[in-house]
Amino acid sequence: MTIVLTINSERHQIDADPSTPLLYVLRDNLKLNAAKFGCGLGQCGACTVLVDREPVFSCLTPISVLDGRRVRTLEGLGIADKPSPLQAAFIKEQAAQCGYCIPGMIMRAQALLEKNASPTQAEIRDHMQTNLCRCGTQMRILRAIDRAAKDMKTADAGTTTGAAR
Amino acid sequence: MTKPFIPPLSRRALLAGGGAVIVSFALMRHGLAQEAPAGPKLPGDLSKTPMLDAWIGIDAQGKITVFTGKAELGQGVKTAFIQCAAEELAVQPSAINLITADTGRTPDEGYTAGSHSMQDSGTAIRNAAAQVRDIMLSLAAAKLSIDAGTLDARDGKVSAKDGRSLGYGELASGQALHVAAQPTSRLTPPDKLKVIGSNLPRVDIPGKVTGAPMYVQDMRPDGMLHARVLRPANYGARLASLSADAARGMPGVVNIVQDGSFVAVVARGEFEAINALNVLSQNAQWSDGPQLPEQAKIYSTLTALPSQDKTILDKGDPAQPGVKRLKATYLRPYQSHGSIGPSCALAIWQDDMMTVWTHSQGVYPLRNAIAKMLSLPSDKVRCIHAEGSGCYGHNAADDVAGDAALIARAMPGTPIRVQWMREDEHGWEPFGPAMQTQVEASIDGQGKLLAWQYDVWSNTHSMRPGGPGNLLAAQYLAQPFQPDPPMPIPQPEGGGDRNAIPLYAIPNARVVSRFIPQMPIRVSALRGLGAYHNIFTTESFMDEMADAAGADPVAFRLAHLEDERARAVVSRAADAFGWTKDKPAAGWGRGFAFARYKNLAAYCAIALELRADRTTGNIELGRVVAAVDSGQAVNPDGIRNQIEGAIVQSSSWTILEEVTFDRTSITSRDWSSYPILRFPSLPQSVEVHIVNRPNAPFLGTGEAAQGPMSAAIGNAFARATGTRIRQLPLSPQRVRATLAT
Numbered sequence: 001m002t003i004v005l006t007i008n009s010e011r012h013q014i015d016a017d018p019s020t021p022l023l024y025v026l027r028d029n030l031k032l033n034a035a036k037f038g039c040g041l042g043q044c045g046a047c048t049v050l051v052d053r054e055p056v057f058s059c060l061t062p063i064s065v066l067d068g069r070r071v072r073t074l075e076g077l078g079i080a081d082k083p084s085p086l087q088a089a090f091i092k093e094q095a096a097q098c099g100y101c102i103p104g105m106i107m108r109a110q111a112l113l114e115k116n117a118s119p120t121q122a123e124i125r126d127h128m129q130t131n132l133c134r135c136g137t138q139m140r141i142l143r144a145i146d147r148a149a150k151d152m153k154t155a156d157a158g159t160t161t162g163a164a165r
Numbered sequence: 166m167t168k169p170f171i172p173p174l175s176r177r178a179l180l181a182g183g184g185a186v187i188v189s190f191a192l193m194r195h196g197l198a199q200e201a202p203a204g205p206k207l208p209g210d211l212s213k214t215p216m217l218d219a220w221i222g223i224d225a226q227g228k229i230t231v232f233t234g235k236a237e238l239g240q241g242v243k244t245a246f247i248q249c250a251a252e253e254l255a256v257q258p259s260a261i262n263l264i265t266a267d268t269g270r271t272p273d274e275g276y277t278a279g280s281h282s283m284q285d286s287g288t289a290i291r292n293a294a295a296q297v298r299d300i301m302l303s304l305a306a307a308k309l310s311i312d313a314g315t316l317d318a319r320d321g322k323v324s325a326k327d328g329r330s331l332g333y334g335e336l337a338s339g340q341a342l343h344v345a346a347q348p349t350s351r352l353t354p355p356d357k358l359k360v361i362g363s364n365l366p367r368v369d370i371p372g373k374v375t376g377a378p379m380y381v382q383d384m385r386p387d388g389m390l391h392a393r394v395l396r397p398a399n400y401g402a403r404l405a406s407l408s409a410d411a412a413r414g415m416p417g418v419v420n421i422v423q424d425g426s427f428v429a430v431v432a433r434g435e436f437e438a439i440n441a442l443n444v445l446s447q448n449a450q451w452s453d454g455p456q457l458p459e460q461a462k463i464y465s466t467l468t469a470l471p472s473q474d475k476t477i478l479d480k481g482d483p484a485q486p487g488v489k490r491l492k493a494t495y496l497r498p499y500q501s502h503g504s505i506g507p508s509c510a511l512a513i514w515q516d517d518m519m520t521v522w523t524h525s526q527g528v529y530p531l532r533n534a535i536a537k538m539l540s541l542p543s544d545k546v547r548c549i550h551a552e553g554s555g556c557y558g559h560n561a562a563d564d565v566a567g568d569a570a571l572i573a574r575a576m577p578g579t580p581i582r583v584q585w586m587r588e589d590e591h592g593w594e595p596f597g598p599a600m601q602t603q604v605e606a607s608i609d610g611q612g613k614l615l616a617w618q619y620d621v622w623s624n625t626h627s628m629r630p631g632g633p634g635n636l637l638a639a640q641y642l643a644q645p646f647q648p649d650p651p652m653p654i655p656q657p658e659g660g661g662d663r664n665a666i667p668l669y670a671i672p673n674a675r676v677v678s679r680f681i682p683q684m685p686i687r688v689s690a691l692r693g694l695g696a697y698h699n700i701f702t703t704e705s706f707m708d709e710m711a712d713a714a715g716a717d718p719v720a721f722r723l724a725h726l727e728d729e730r731a732r733a734v735v736s737r738a739a740d741a742f743g744w745t746k747d748k749p750a751a752g753w754g755r756g757f758a759f760a761r762y763k764n765l766a767a768y769c770a771i772a773l774e775l776r777a778d779r780t781t782g783n784i785e786l787g788r789v790v791a792a793v794d795s796g797q798a799v800n801p802d803g804i805r806n807q808i809e810g811a812i813v814q815s816s817s818w819t820i821l822e823e824v825t826f827d828r829t830s831i832t833s834r835d836w837s838s839y840p841i842l843r844f845p846s847l848p849q850s851v852e853v854h855i856v857n858r859p860n861a862p863f864l865g866t867g868e869a870a871q872g873p874m875s876a877a878i879g880n881a882f883a884r885a886t887g888t889r890i891r892q893l894p895l896s897p898q899r900v901r902a903t904l905a906t
Contacts, residue, residue, distance in 0.1 A: 016434075017416070017436075020436050021436065024434065024435050024436040027435065028391075028434050028435055028436070031385065032376065033376050033377065033378045033379070033380075033383040034375075034376030036380075036382065036505075036506055036554075037382070037435075037506065037507070037584060038505050038506055038507075038587070039587040039835060039836060040439075040586065040587055041587060041835055041836070041837075043835060043836035043837060044505055044836055046505055046506065073376065074374075074375065074376040075375070075376040077375075078375060079375050080371040080372060080375045080377065083371070083374065083375060087374045087375055090370070090374040091366065091370055091371055091374060094366060094367055094370060094802055094806060095370075095374075096239075096367070096369075096370050096373050096374065097239035097240065097241070097555060097806060097807075097810055098238065098239025098505075098552070098553075098554055098555030099239060099369070099370070099373030099374070099379065100239075100380065100504075100505050100506045100553075100554035100555065101505050102373055102374055103374075103376055106374060124844075125844040125845045125847065126844075126845060128844040129843045129844045129845050130843075131844075132505055132836065132841060132843065133505070134503055134504060134505045134554075134555055134557070134814065134841065135239055135555045135810045135814070136809060136810030136811060136812065136813030136814040136817075137806070137809075137810055137813075138813055138842075138844055138847050139809050139813065139847065139848075139850075139851045140806070140809065142844075142847075
């Protein structure tokens with residue numbers, strides 16, 4: 001069965017079982033690397049992507065529910081030579097160790113900053129609680145999100161899709 | 166993949182045109198043993214691999230390649246190695262191409278473990294680079310007929326004052342670098358350092374924050390198939406019956422590979438492999454495995470097992486009663502590495518050669534284990550490190566590499582990618598062992614420690630391959646391999662008894678290491694090994710003794726520390742925290758702890774404050790301040806990142822983590838049954854101060870904070886609540902129960 005998905009502003013015809021979780025379509029069919037398999041249970045957030053404006057666990061989201069909706073992955077934010085404000089803030093704060101959780105962290109944080117341009121520390125911590133980091137990089141991740149929020153006030157939100165502000 | 170699928174084995178192609186190295190690395194290594202010079206020990210791992218061109222190659226165009234046998238595990242070593250090389254070669258860091266652990270190309274540096282990378286490989290690379298730079302200078306001096314002392318090496322060329330210059334590529338032709346290293350090098354003096362000591366941004370972070378293919382999980386060579394391995398619920402269970410037909414007929418399924426009780430499904434798509442695994446699982450019957458011990462009695466069960474006892478410190482009479490004598494027992498449960506990404510590997514069996522991409526910490530030992538498992542000569546197996554999710558010790562990385570090799574062997578020419586499922590990673594990884602410690606000490610009339618008696622019970626802390634039987638899959642084959650007999654890791658580094666010897670000056674002291682060979686639960690190396698619990702014990706008990714002496718905990722430690730660097734770190738952490746200045750707010754308690762990791766690596770002291778909620782049992786971490794001495798700091802921000810990470814990870818271990826099991830199997834199989842720290846429970850702030858020691862040897866840092874953080878939490882908890890908990894973790898449940906009584 002063919003399903004049309006809009007991912008990072010591009011339309012893709014996907015030939016897969018509609019029950020297939022988005023994560024496997026991103027990784028296997030579209031060869032996008034950012035979203036990671038972590039638990040397959042919605043407990044760790046390594047697979048987090050945005051659907052419309054909401055962060056979702058792509059490991060649990062069947063592609064059948066994505067018709068007509070806009071999927072954004074880390075690859076849609078920016079590239080190493082031209083990172084988005086949030087990606088740039090993660091680089092400036094050196095907010096990674098192994099980095100496996102980071103794509104999910106950035107996408108979840110992106111959702112927050114698109115809705116709340118000036119989140120408090122408590123709001124950031126609360127919003128990020130669904131995502132796990134095992135290296136213990138969280139203090140840097142918090143700093144990076146805070147920095148990005150400040151940077152984004154003087155620039156656009158930094159998504160390639162012109163995200164709502 | 167855009168890169169050639171299998172990197173060339175010979176370094177000739179890598180250094181095309183240079184001719185600096187004209188034999189394959191495997192051949193060259195063969196000759197090294199004979200060429201190793203007698204005499205003083207060479208710096209770092211140059212002592213094991215002395216030829217300079219095993220570490221540094223320069224091609225005809227001057228392109229520099231540096232080889233390390235250590236692996237990037239997320240700890241940032243790639244960047245630090247590049248800094249060491251760039252500094253001494255006098256080139257920009259961007260001019261260095263670094264190749265990490267690969268049995269086809271790099272030196273054998275054993276495991277990337279024990280906080281050894283900077284000491285062993287960083288030291289080797291820095292010294293090799295300094296010696297290569299001097300070779301460039303002397304070759305240029307000969308060619309230009311000029312005194313080498315008047316020449317300047319910079320940015321890949323050697324220049325004379327008269328304007329003439331020669332590039333490294335021209336100078337390094339022939340066998341110029343195929344020489345053994347010298348015991349001493351002309352290292353850049355501390356006041357001239359430009360790259361070492363700078364916060365060079367990590368080379369891997371831009372790719373990691375933009376979704377570049379950075380991990381073994383991201384490799385997808387043409388024709389690659391996905392595999393999943395069927396595992397029983399219990400240790401030691403054997404496949405009694407299997408009906409594979411239903412799985413075989415499922416969409417995308419290409420093959421079912423079986424060898425005894427090892428069964429894997431191979432499919433075109435990853436999700437198809439997972440679906441088929443589920444069906445396979447429903448159609449498999451397994452025999453029972455051995456009964457597991459009762460978790461509630463795990464410590465008495467372990468300590469009742471036969472142990473091999475060794476006295477590792479014995480001076481004076483530790484039974485001296487003094488004016489006060491205290492005794493306590495401390496417990497630490499089995500704990501999980503808990504990698505966020507389950508372990509993964511990619512293997513291909515092609516042209517009689519098995520190539521495995523792996524995030525193992527030891528590509529050479531893994532290669533040998535896989536070769537034995539497959540009855541291949543070791544030169545027919547190549548293991549290439551590719552990054553995975555952080556491992557923090559011996560997780561399932563080696564096991565999954567063994568899985569991939571077995572499946573690939575059954576399907577010649579097909580790249581096979583295997584990733585474990587979450588429940589397998591949580592259920593089958595070798596855990597950090599449960600431990601028990603007992604400590605008894607006395608003080609004299611002056612409030613000084615008089616005697617110290619310390620006993621530690623532990624399983625081994627390393628079941629790494631090793632033999633093939635240390636690979637999980639090998640234990641399930643029709644002709645199974647048995648795990649190696651467990652061995653203690655000897656002092657001075659130690660395993661279960663790592664950091665069991667206190668660094669404090671105590672006139673009468675005995676430390677007994679009680680090694681328990683029998684392992685009811687699968688265990689191996691978890692970050693810090695026994696140091697985590699021995700430091701938790703020692704540093705908690707130091708506070709108990711300080712209380713007995715009526716002394717301030719920091720002053721009490723300083724009164725017993727003779728090592729100036731230890732004293733400096735303790736004072737720095739205390740001062741930066743404001744230990745003696747202001748009092749904690751009502752309900753809050755402060756804790757302090759210190760250790761020198763392994764008594765021979767980095768020094769680390771931590772001060773923190775916390776409070777506990779009696780109703781929920783939750784611990785709220787406030788400010789955390791750490792000081793660390795890692796010797797000459799190569800990348801201060803890298804050190805900070807490691808210490809911050811260790812503080813957060815150790816908080817999680819200390820407050821939350823405990824592997825659970827019933828009489829048949831491990832029951833903590835996901836993040837709900839094995840919770841770890843989430844954002845809202847992080848400390849308010851974490852501050853790391855570096856005591857830099859220019860010119861001093863690099864001291865391993867990666868594990869230095871694990872132990873001190875646990876004891877600082879325990880000590881602060883005791884001061885905040887008036888109650889000490891000596892059993893880890895200080896979980897909400899245990900805190901509630903303890904404070905209710």
